[in-house]
Amino acid sequence: xxxxxxxxxxxxxxxxxxxxxxxxxxxxxxxxxxxxxxxxxxxxxxxxxxxxxxxxxxxxxxxxxxxxxxxxxxxxxxxxxxxxxxxxxxxxxxxxxxxxxxxxxxxxxxxx
Numbered sequence: 001x002x003x004x005x006x007x008x009x010x011x012x013x014x015x016x017x018x019x020x021x022x023x024x025x026x027x028x029x030x031x032x033x034x035x036x037x038x039x040x041x042x043x044x045x046x047x048x049x050x051x052x053x054x055x056x057x058x059x060x061x062x063x064x065x066x067x068x069x070x071x072x073x074x075x076x077x078x079x080x081x082x083x084x085x086x087x088x089x090x091x092x093x094x095x096x097x098x099x100x101x102x103x104x105x106x107x108x109x110x111x112x
Contacts, residue, residue: 017048017082017112020070048082049074050108054101056091063088083108 051070055062063086074081085108087101096102 013042013045015047017050018079019050019052019109019112021052042077044078047077047079048112049077049079050082050084050112052085052087052105052108054087054090054096056089058088060088082112 049070051066053063053066067084067086070084071081085101085104087096087099090096090099090101
């Protein structure tokens with residue numbers, strides 16, 4: 001294992017929580033891992049995770065695949081869900097400023 005990969009995995013093993021933040025069309029959520037051995041260093045340890053997502057549409061059914069994927073990831077890693085914030089109708093970078101999602105994200109971060 002390369003030194004850089006070891007440091008990243010070691011750091012992941014020592015933190016108490018993770019926040020996955022993702023636009024709905026962004027890359028899939030996953031902790032960075034290179035092989036099964038490294039995954040075992042973070043899998044099963046008591047960790048908390050939170051999920052935050054924005055998407056331009058407002059149909060609830062469009063958020064469901066990401067919710068399911070997030071829950072499946074938590075189940076696989078045996079981590080605790082600390083909260084989910086999903087912000088529909090957010091298309092441009094500044095459009096979230098006129099919502100209460102920033103405050104919700106701040107409160108969620110404090111709970112971790």
